[in-house]
Amino acid sequence: MFSLADISKTIDTWLRLHLNDTWTLVVEMVIAGVSVIGLFAVLGLVLVIMERKVSAWIQIRLGPNRVGPKGMFQSLADTVKLLVKEGLTPDGADKFLFNLAPLIAIVVAMLLMAPIAFAKNFQLWDMNIGVLYITAVSSIMVISVLMAGWASNNKYSLLGAMRSGAQIVSYELSAGLSIIAIVILTGSLSFNEIVQSQADGWWIFKGHIPVIIAFVIFIIAATAETNRAPFDLAEAESELTAGFHTEYSGMKFALFFLAEYVNVFIVCAIGATLFLGGWMPFHIGHWDAFNHVMDFIPSSMWFFGKTFFLIFLIMWFRWTFPRLRIDQLLNLEWKYLLPISMFNILLVTAMAILKWHF
Amino acid sequence: MYRTTEIISDGTKNPPLEGGEAGDFIINVGPQHPATHGVLHLVITLNGETIKKVEPHLGYIHRSIEKMCESLTYRQFIYVTSRMDYLSSHINNHACAMCVEKGMQIEVPARARVIRILMDELTRIASHELWLGAMAMDLGAFTPFFHTFREREMINEIMEDTCGARLTMNYMVPGGVMQDIHPDFQRKVKDFVKQFQRKIGEMDEIVTGNTIFQNRMKGVGIITREDAISFGCTGPVSRGSGVSSDTRKLFPYEGYENIEFDEVIETGCDSFARYMIRIREMQQSIRIIEQLIDNIPEGDFQAKTKAVLKLPKGDFFQRVETARGQFGVYIVSEGGTTPYRIKFRSPGFSNLSILDHIARGSKIGDLVAMMGTLDLVIPDIDR
DSSP: OOOOOHHHHHHHHHHHHSHHHHHHHHHHEEEEEEEHHHHHHHHHHHHHHHHHHHHHHHHTSSOOSSSGGGGGHHHHHHHHHHHHHHOOTTTTTTHHHHHHHHHHHHHHHHHTTOOOOETEEESSSSOOOOHHHHHHHHHHHHHHHHHHHHHTTTTTHHHHHHHHHHHHHHHHHHHHHHHHHHHHHHOEEEHHHHTTTTTOOOOOHHTHHHHHHHHHHHHHHHHHHHHHOTSSSTOOOOHHHHHTTTOOOHHHHHHHHHHHHHHHHHHHHHHHHHSSSSOOOOTTTTTTTHOOOOOHSSSSHHHHHHEEEEEEHHHHHHOOOOOOOOHHHHHHIIIIHHHHHHHHHHHHHHHHHHTTTO | OOSSSSOOOOOOOOOOOOOTTTTOOOEEOOOSSSSSSSOEEEEEEEEETEEEEEEOOOTTOOOOOOHHHHHSSSSTHHHTTTTTTTGHHHHHHHHHHHHHHHHHOOOOHHEEEEHHHHHHHHHHHHHHHHHHHHHHOOOOOOHHHHHHHHHHHHHHHHHHHHHHSSSSOOEEETTTTOOOTTTTHHHHHHHHHHHHHHHHHHHHOOOOOOOHHHHHHHTOOOOOHHHHTTTTTOHHHHHHTTOOOOOOOOHHHHTTSOOOOOOOOOOOSSSSHHHHHHHHHHHHHHHHHHHHHHHOOOSSHHHOSSOOOOOOOOEEEEEEEEEEEEEEEEHHHSSSOOOOEEEEHHHHHHHTTTHHHHHSSSSHHHHHHHHHHHHOOOHHHHO
């Protein structure tokens, strides 16, 4: 049966037959790097066309339908356009920081790929502090936005960057707290163990209401952290034209664009892993026949299915809700989400100690 | 420290604007900006996200229409007025045609009068539909825009059938309307009314009932009753502050006195009140259309007029209610074939004047919402 783990194992044994351990490691790292970059490119293309099709569906129109079958190659054509466009650096911009910012954005997104379990036994790096690593690395994201906004020497960009700084720093708190809820229940920071702990049921089903609350807060905070509507204040098209990336063009803009979509994928992947069981198939108690059928679906399909479901949810938000104002945004976090998540942590802890969960 | 008052290219200091202080954070919104819906230029003085001052700069689309009209005949000058408030071109044309008729004492046939009112109300709905979509877009929700444009498109098709135009109609002429209505007119208008009543609930679901939307609108951009009067606000902006100002009720023209409809007044004084006014006004317009659509009298669509129109010596004034408020035409005639002087009183200009007053102390996001509910059409302000 097709499985990503089998493929990686075959490659590994084949390499070990022909090379010594050090060279095997080097070659495997190169393969991993290339596949991450490849995944990036594919994700960018797929998510952009998906967003455009979803928005078209919500807005009673057809969306892209000229390039390729049903417009499926539209984002490919857009990529070519962005590649050949001139990347301007405005006069008076801090050239070094201006050019560094999109790189940081993309590198951070790449680093976040490391601990994600894409399928059964298929993970770039099963580190024992995966969750901590994710929360720590994703905080670097805000630096690229601040850097881009400041270095552009544009007042709109600066306003966008300041908004983004306030927003990401605040929402990281409740995102972190809702992640901690699962860490408490699992007792582990490793993504692999978190997935394994959901073998007999996903946390969203096992964890009663506190986990559902944590999940909702996580989705809200994830939307805010990725700067997407209704929390897209950093871009706020109708207020700040394009916010922090007003001055970016060509491939530099494309990198920000790509980083945004890959970040959406990553937060949704994390959400799917923590709350929806990652690559674990859907099982119901003792319905063995049903469970057996579910096992036939490859684990990678389960993972990507859940992730894309969450991505669809976030896209749905974007095309339905108006944007919040900056003070309302911060009120929502500091006055509602943060106190609720803190109280929720207490509930989850009590639940974990008393073993009330299934 | 961030460079707020420097011009980077030559290194010299940028002197603070008149009345400003050194160190003020000044941004230019417009003339090309997604929120201004045209070439309005706002110079905004900021303190962080909070607005200290808003200074509108006009003139980017000034075409000197009033001066142009002085060299156009009484038949020709009406066409220029379609280009002022392009979203209510029918109503602008209507005002000018009526003003000329007043001077010439032309009796307009009953059929033409009813057609004119129907066209006016359809225009009002189309304008409000566009406003609703554009305003939701200002607040960051793109989807309502497409939904409102679906209905607006139906009106545009009705206009296209009868007038041959979709934006600059030029349909009202002194003495009546340019040609008779299209045979499909009544059927299509009825279809539209049905569609509108079915779909207005959708807008309530996605926009009016949305908590984020209400938070962005309620208590924002407060115009008190006194302010609305002293700044000369008209139309939905003043009615949102509880001022009765519907020209159709206060100075009825063209048979509005015989039609049943309510003047919509809200006392909320905030952006949400102005929003509700326009939603309810659309429903009133539908009510007017329903009353008239089956009762279009038979007869001429245009009165017999002379080939060359000459207004007697004197001055003439006519006001109408456009989608944005009271629109006035003032013609001074020396007895010739062209006006000696023409003055248009446009609703957008007086509504814009209050922007600085209500925007001070609010956030940038609010400014966009306020401009949305003031419903500014820039060519109407500049003329």
